[in-house]
Amino acid sequence: MTQKLNRTNYDAPAAPIRLVHLGLGAFHRAHQVWYTQKADPNWGYASFTGRSGRVSDQLEPQDGLYTLVTRSGDGDSPEVITSLVEAQPSYNLERFRELLGDENVSVVTLTVTEAGYHLAEDGSLLHDDDVKFDISELQKDTPEKLETAAGRIIYGLKARMAAGYGGLAVMSCDNVADNGPLTRNSVIGLAKEIDSELASWIESNVTFPSTSIDRITPATTDELIEDVKRETGFEDASPVVTEPFASWVIEGEFPAGRPEWEKAGVVFVDDIEQFERRKLWLLNGSHSLMAYYAQLKGHATVDEAINDPDVRARVEALWDEAANHLTADGLDIPGYRDDLIERFENPRIRHNLAQIAIDGGTKQRMRAVPIMKSELADGRPGNGAALSIAAWIEYILRADEIQDTRADDLEAARKSDDPVKALIAALDEELAANEDAVERIRGFHDEVKAL
Template sequence: MPDRLSAATLGGLPAEVERPSYDLGRVDIGVVHLGIGAFHRAHQAAVFDAALRSGDPRWGIIGVSLRSASVRDQMVPQDGLYTLLERSDAGQQARIIGAVRDVLVAPEGPDRVVAALTLPTVHIVTLTVTEKGYHLDPATGRLREGDAEIVADLADLSAPRSVPGFLVAGLAARRAAGLPPFTIISCDNIPHNGPRLRAAVLAVAQAHDPALAEWIAEEGAFPQTMVDRIVPATTDDDIAALAHDIGVEDRAMVKTEPFLQWVIEDRFCGPRPDFAAFGVQLTTEVAPWEEAKLRLLNGAHSGIAYLGGLAGVERVDQFVALPEGRAFVEALWDESATTLSPPPGLDIATYRDRLMARFANSTLAHRTRQIAMDGSQKLPQRLVAPILARRAKGEPVDALVLAVAAWMRWQAGVDDAGEPFTVDDPLAGDTAAAMAGARDANERVAALLSIGAIFPAAFGQDAALVALLGRALEALEEGGALATLRSHPE
């Protein structure tokens, strides 16, 4: 068994592995990140690492795991170091990231998380907690005040449990200490993520102290953002292969593609890195970038996840290698693209070409099952919104509807080969209960459309749309995903 990656083993790495050029002991903590999973380590942490390499030592990170200790147990024995492995069909590049200086586990010590948020050197808080971590109704964007964690935090913030709760507790402690607020940057795929997070935080703050809520509203900043990088889950085989290549074991490694995009609304309430120098786009209008990414990249990913998962196609690159798979993605893009208002500098045709090349990157091994998680939180912005936009103009929605029907078929928890699987979704109980007793595809469609947290009333009131969904779901149930794709009009 090789030694673990650590500060002590950095010197023995192969020359081609890029190592931190800065003194790890002289890094200040300028960022707290909530939800330190693989995406953060491959995306925002890589940008803050670039800031450190540029000679600005203010942007070290304290990562916070909101659930389990697994990431802490991977990273702390490695002195916070991990390998960022960029893979493409042309080869791979390994870079050791040193920006994450500590990892906390919120349930083990919520007071330590609040203390980190209160550090005078902290100017930015970033979040990758997935859509469900915000406790927002995906259809309305309002705080779900009935969620157990929100109920607890609305009553008492001495040991916060939710993301809004931690943020309010940290901001309250800063205000009491005479410190300014931090800029809070949501990095999750939620439309208008900055304003939505702001509303959630203010709702919790208002319940405890209206003066605190007013201070946050006036002095704080919640810029809207768009993030883009494909980050598949790391496997044991990935860890073993990297250990063979670099001579040390890295339990915290992440693999990703060369592409990285981060668009941030230019709205901050304190210091920030020279983001533009590291490829980050600062803009006054994020929404057009966000919409294009959600409806093209993420919308296609959802369709691929459910159709591919039902058909037993394990990876995204395998799906788009199928003629019928590629044709479906192009058809979905043809539909969704007409609902966009592209910002200056974004050519949709070029963007689509680049997306297809990214999907076809076989070295990523991006699993359809990974993308299929939490679909109820993702459908409204990725598929439902463009369907409604096109229906309002009387335009066809065949490909988009097929993607939604595939999600509906997924809720049964069995693939086209009859193999059962677990529907990994916060509303899995609701979808199962809705479908219980439904006798055919049309009844299942009607039952699922009744879930207001996913589908607005206008969706279910469109008789022609409901009938189209029923036919698509029936085709998937009777013939399977691949047969349905082959018969689908291009």
Template structure:
């Protein structure tokens, strides 16, 4: 079978390409973290914008970890197949928005060179929460983060996200070029303001005048992104070949639903992302809080409780009536902590979430969602729990999710088999687990008191007591029994 390439575009089935010539459009966006989610979300929406309105807005992608994707897309002229899988069947579309992807590990110039190019007007990021190295209490750069610490020592040859952005902006300023806009697309609360604080804080330590210039001149709009995108498998690649007639080693699959809410602050211009369904607003915070608390909070609950109870996939967990009931309870509890949102029916949004989680065509692994819990729980579980406590709302849904995370942190399933936590604080977590043994109260207390993790108002009260009680039940009777009992 012939490999997907630019010459194949004219031979694709009707509807599998958007009908524009990718080579006719220049590159205007640099994206850090060109993994599956970016290709299913921002790149796909940019593809629609190019087809609708044109412009030099193609994407130069950067892989911060592996060179494999860069090599694969290079062999396919940057093209890949995006498969939407839903109740109406499977639909394939070949995306042409990516010009190239480069591997940046050990080669900062692969990123800094394009950042210095005035043709690059936007830098977008999906690097996961743990990669930024931001002290959220500031917000500021976190000197304890290994990449931040290394880049403080060698700011002209950075390896981390903050260091790369600061050095790229330094070069723009030195050359007299306008700065690029920095658009965070990760699940961080008020992500634009948070990233701005980290970048300015980093710059303040290495070049105070540069920090002032960044604070005055660089736009950091916030955004909220949503599209469930599981890891691709060999079955994904086989399906892409069947739907398009071409071999594609970079094919990915996702759900039909896609949402992007963006604060409209782009001094150097932007693509017509609205043509791909993006919504531009003055304030993203309410939408962001809705998604983090309702979708991501329930996802975390399903991931931890589902994984320990033997459900490898989210759809399997949602086929368990008891766990599905707890997921819906979590969604409703999170919704009750939110202010009204214009144009959004929170109950309908919650019903839609449950249906998306149960989508039988999407194989989203609970273990994949479970990673980096220490970075996710503060905004997904602890934040809404604090708001719920203030108004006397029942804390038990949040306590159950917290207990499920603590049980997962033990690092062994119910047969005793070990698994990797894949958490940036796994050394600290392992020390707490070893000290606590199987003592639920000691384990829960130690985890909640990891520095900077849990708001003080959730400690030494009903929330901690309920979480410890539920964790004890999970350890003593097993997760499946605990889930059934809680749902009843």
């Protein structure tokens, strides 16, 4: 006989809420909440969905409890996670405001994807429709709705300033380079449009730590829900599956305190830049290469792709290029590469290449493009990165519908007279102005379009 998973049936008193999160999804629950529970279960999370309220609807009847299934070649290890105390929909602005106005709340974390920061390439605030809407709404004492993460944070920080409490840390856990400065630009850029006094208070009191995060977290399936019910005896509407590997590197200060995450294996560093690049270029870079090149070859998952000798050779070539520019102490590039191969080969983590392929117009800007440009600057051709860009181009050209936040721009580029060059320019204008680089990518494109 099974039971509903909740705090009545499962003995897990709710911890005090001291952390707030925007972007409630599987990765957040497999990473930040899991690390927090390992470090100190007395720090509770209140987490808000991005736009849809689906996950909060599933977790609210469970009092925030869910099962995290760590899946390795040796089997499954299910664990009930208790540190998520509240699962809230994005539209509950007043609860968000109340929490940030609480002296006990010390850290806000975010997983809203790069598009969620609404910034132009130069780091300035985009005045798109969502930003314009929030500027208008934040002029009111009580906004009816806010569209951006920065808008919600500003609404909450205004309450904190009014209450006379000190600042806190706002920390992006999104998979983008320089995510601390990115978050700072988004929040302060929008605050300056609303209230100069509030913007000054944020600049003086709020910190924006940078992070490098890593843990593969595939989508939840009906099969996983049934596995959890059978293995644990609890009915869980929203379990999460993940791999054994996890990594979290942080640079920055926490003015209101934080959990002792280092007890759970989090690494604190003075300079995070090359740790970010290691993850973006090696893990994410190879993911993108496989997402396009291996799909063109007919593969569906990461483990299928990495076991194709041709795909593996392409991945290794990309890694060789990236490693030329990853030289900081403590990176252990050979060990990191070995770990990646082991993770990719895990047959029980079904990481779909089609899922990874979404939003390549943004992802490849941070993955293949900087590797190729770094190689070109050192007088090398950057063939591994060029192949990855070429495979993305062919993937876009074949797509019935482009699944990308930049779909309009990419649609226009692929309809141009020279779609290869136009799509390179959509990634990086400087790279597109380098005729030798364009011709090199074009040559690889001729190769991959024959697949």
